[in-house]
Amino acid sequence: MSARQLMVAGIGLLLLAGCGKEINRRQAVYVLVDTSGTYAKEVNKAQNVVNYLLGSLQPGDSLAVGRVKSRSFSEKDIVAKVTLNMDPIQANGQKRKFGEEMSAFTKSAKGSSGSRYTDITGGMMQAAEFLTETGAHTKTIIVFSDMQEELDYKTVRDFPIKLDGIRIIALNVTKLDTDNVDPRRYVSRLEWWEERARAAGATEWRVVNDLEHLERVFSGRG
Amino acid sequence: MKSLLFWPEQPLLSLLVLLAIAVPFLYAARAPMQDFIARLTRALSNPMRLGSHWLARTATRLQVRNREVLFAHGGRELKLSIEREFERVTTLVERDLQGYPAVQRKLMDEITHIEEDYKRSSEVPPPPPEWVKAIEELAKIKPNGDGVVERILADIRDSLDKIYQKVVAQYRRAYEERHNILKRCLPFWRSASQTLTQVERNITGLQDSAAKIDSNVSRLEGIFATRSDVAHALTSSASTQLFISGLVMLIAFGGAYVNFKLISLPMSAMVGGGDYVTESLRASEVAALVIILFETLMGLFLMETLRFTNLFPLGSVTEKMRRRLMWVSLTILLVLAGVEVALAVMRDLIISADVALKQTLGGGGEVAAVEAGWVTKIPTVGQMILGFTLPFALAFVAIPLEYFINSGRIVLGATLVLFLRGLAFALRFSGQIVKEAGKLAGVFYDVIIFAPLAIERWVAAARENAAKDSPARPRPALGKFATADNEEAL
Numbered sequence: 001m002s003a004r005q006l007m008v009a010g011i012g013l014l015l016l017a018g019c020g021k022e023i024n025r026r027q028a029v030y031v032l033v034d035t036s037g038t039y040a041k042e043v044n045k046a047q048n049v050v051n052y053l054l055g056s057l058q059p060g061d062s063l064a065v066g067r068v069k070s071r072s073f074s075e076k077d078i079v080a081k082v083t084l085n086m087d088p089i090q091a092n093g094q095k096r097k098f099g100e101e102m103s104a105f106t107k108s109a110k111g112s113s114g115s116r117y118t119d120i121t122g123g124m125m126q127a128a129e130f131l132t133e134t135g136a137h138t139k140t141i142i143v144f145s146d147m148q149e150e151l152d153y154k155t156v157r158d159f160p161i162k163l164d165g166i167r168i169i170a171l172n173v174t175k176l177d178t179d180n181v182d183p184r185r186y187v188s189r190l191e192w193w194e195e196r197a198r199a200a201g202a203t204e205w206r207v208v209n210d211l212e213h214l215e216r217v218f219s220g221r222g
Numbered sequence: 223m224k225s226l227l228f229w230p231e232q233p234l235l236s237l238l239v240l241l242a243i244a245v246p247f248l249y250a251a252r253a254p255m256q257d258f259i260a261r262l263t264r265a266l267s268n269p270m271r272l273g274s275h276w277l278a279r280t281a282t283r284l285q286v287r288n289r290e291v292l293f294a295h296g297g298r299e300l301k302l303s304i305e306r307e308f309e310r311v312t313t314l315v316e317r318d319l320q321g322y323p324a325v326q327r328k329l330m331d332e333i334t335h336i337e338e339d340y341k342r343s344s345e346v347p348p349p350p351p352e353w354v355k356a357i358e359e360l361a362k363i364k365p366n367g368d369g370v371v372e373r374i375l376a377d378i379r380d381s382l383d384k385i386y387q388k389v390v391a392q393y394r395r396a397y398e399e400r401h402n403i404l405k406r407c408l409p410f411w412r413s414a415s416q417t418l419t420q421v422e423r424n425i426t427g428l429q430d431s432a433a434k435i436d437s438n439v440s441r442l443e444g445i446f447a448t449r450s451d452v453a454h455a456l457t458s459s460a461s462t463q464l465f466i467s468g469l470v471m472l473i474a475f476g477g478a479y480v481n482f483k484l485i486s487l488p489m490s491a492m493v494g495g496g497d498y499v500t501e502s503l504r505a506s507e508v509a510a511l512v513i514i515l516f517e518t519l520m521g522l523f524l525m526e527t528l529r530f531t532n533l534f535p536l537g538s539v540t541e542k543m544r545r546r547l548m549w550v551s552l553t554i555l556l557v558l559a560g561v562e563v564a565l566a567v568m569r570d571l572i573i574s575a576d577v578a579l580k581q582t583l584g585g586g587g588e589v590a591a592v593e594a595g596w597v598t599k600i601p602t603v604g605q606m607i608l609g610f611t612l613p614f615a616l617a618f619v620a621i622p623l624e625y626f627i628n629s630g631r632i633v634l635g636a637t638l639v640l641f642l643r644g645l646a647f648a649l650r651f652s653g654q655i656v657k658e659a660g661k662l663a664g665v666f667y668d669v670i671i672f673a674p675l676a677i678e679r680w681v682a683a684a685r686e687n688a689a690k691d692s693p694a695r696p697r698p699a700l701g702k703f704a705t706a707d708n709e710e711a712l
Contacts, residue, residue: 054583
């Protein structure tokens with residue numbers, strides 16, 4: 001085969017490479033915002049995280065924000081959700097709309113007194129359901145909470161949950177007054193959640209309290 | 223290892239004792255061991271020698287083939303060069319010599335004009351009239367005081383003065399006319415001079431082309447004669463071409479990269495921004511790459527149909543089809559350049575929207591529209607111009623590409639010959655080293671068993687001396703010494 005024929009064949013192969021099977025590299029992120037009790041005042045920080053995500057997500061990615069309240073396993077608790085269009089200009093418009101919805105939610109959450117109980121497990125189950133439906137390659141639940149679950153006597157959550165293929169990031173896990181008295185409570189609470197998440201099939205468990213360097217958490221695509 | 227030593231705390235002594243035990247066995251195994259070493263070295267060195275021979279022969283064959291390719295390539299280049307020179311000569315001849323009869327006619331006319339005018343200007347003034355002699359005779363008459371004669375003479379003088387003035391005026395007029403004729407000649411002279419200069423220039427151009435043709439023909443003769451100096455010249459020329467074309471292609475790659483960066487983002491609006499073809503390669507990036515490669519391909523076809531390059535075998539294509547192909551390539555290239563202009567505008571739109579969104583999300587609220595002066599449009603216009611010009615610039619990459627491929631073949635062949643020869647030398651050298659190492663191992667073996675060997679030599683010498691003492695009785699060999707003694711005893 002002469003050099004010329006080789007060159008032509010190479011160009012042809014390169015052109016054919018573009019027609020291969022597509023690889024799913026889409027991301028789906030579910031931000032679970034705790035609006036119970038005193039944590040409701042932290043909702044501003046949650047908005048900053050969502051804004052960061054809006055700036056970094058690519059066309060085709062999905063984002064949803066759900067609130068954690070007394071019982072959170074409900075579609076009604078999804079504040080806003082979007083799957084970005086493949087066209088970057090349209091995706092830009094969707095991001096803008098999502099930002100407005102999140103802003104409205106922040107205002108309303110700050111104005112309210114906060115729920116009496118905290119159903120984090122229910123919120124996680126709802127998030128897992130949403131993320132699985134997106135069919136994204138990388139699925140992430142960001143839990144913006146102090147991770148102190150409190151349930152009323154009627155709510156049942158003491159059963160194994162399924163978080164297969166999902167990574168969990170607990171953001172801004174604030175210390176409670178009781179944690180200050182005995183820090184072991186804080187450590188054991190986080191350990192309990194990690195154990196539960198791993199048992200549920202989560203691929204990763206991380207606790208991040210420094211919100212200044214979110215790019216380290218979301219660097220790369222899966 | 224330590225288990226082999228009799229006294230591990232005294233390794234040297236243990237080794238010496240081991241050696242002492244081993245020496246008789248080594249002596250007994252000397253002949254087969256020497257044979258083994260010799261065979262082993264032969265088994266290693268012979269394939270190396272054969273491999274070296276094969277590589278050297280291959281290198282020679284490759285060199286011959288390279289030479290053929292080199293001469294063929296050089297010959298083709300020279301033939302093309304000669305053809306171009308002939309085309310130039312033909313153009314010159316057609317342009318200038320076709321009009322030569324007209325030039326000649328013009329020159330002849332001008333020369334005729336000049337000749338006529340020269341003749342007219344060289345006309346001598348009319349000879350002095352006949353009456354001058356009569357006047358001379360009258361002038362000889364001496365004044366004798368006669369009033370009549372004096373009056374006649376005065377009349378004659380007056381008449382002569384008048385005639386003289388008239389003649390002088392006529393003479394001056396004649397000269398003025400001749401000067402005027404010569405003045406009218408000037409443009410003809412100039413024109414003739416210019417025509418001749420032009421002819422001279424054309425002839426010089428022809429002479430230059432002829433000199434080039436001569437030079438190329440003599441080089442071609444050298445190629446046909448497969449002269450070594452021509453081969454060296456062609457190889458070094460190919461190396462230079464490879465370097466220059468490589469440099470130009472590197473610059474072209476830079477241009478292609480800029481082009482890629484320019485269109486990969488807006489392509490996401492056409493093929494989807496979140497689709498991936500491989501783990502890290504987006505579909506939009508592949509699409510941008512395909513567009514750039516397509517532009518390059520159209521450039522290759524354009525250059526090919528314009529006969530700037532000769533990469534594809536288009537010899538069987540008719541001239542009409544070639545022209546059609548050229549127009550098709552040019553049209554596609556123009557369309558792609560137009561697409562790139564549109565993509566450049568879209569890129570600007572996407573970036574502006576993204577910046578605005580980030581500002582909004584950053585807490586700045588709705589950003590007031592910036593005063594859109596003409597200065598703010600410079601980047602957009604710049605991107606549009608780049609988007610339009612880069613495809614055409616990429617089209618020219620076909621020319622260095624052809625030189626790169628052709629010269630690369632020659633340089634690669636020459637490098638391969640060098641490599642093969644180097645490898646052949648290394649193999650031959652290694653084979654020789656193995657051979658010598660085998661000999662050295664045999665000698666070293668003998669050094670280890672020097673004591674029994676010395677005894678053997680001593681015994682052999684003793685036997686020889688004994689044989690000299692009794693020459694009538696032949697002595698058997700060392701191995702049969704005991705048997706012979708027994709026979710003697712019997």
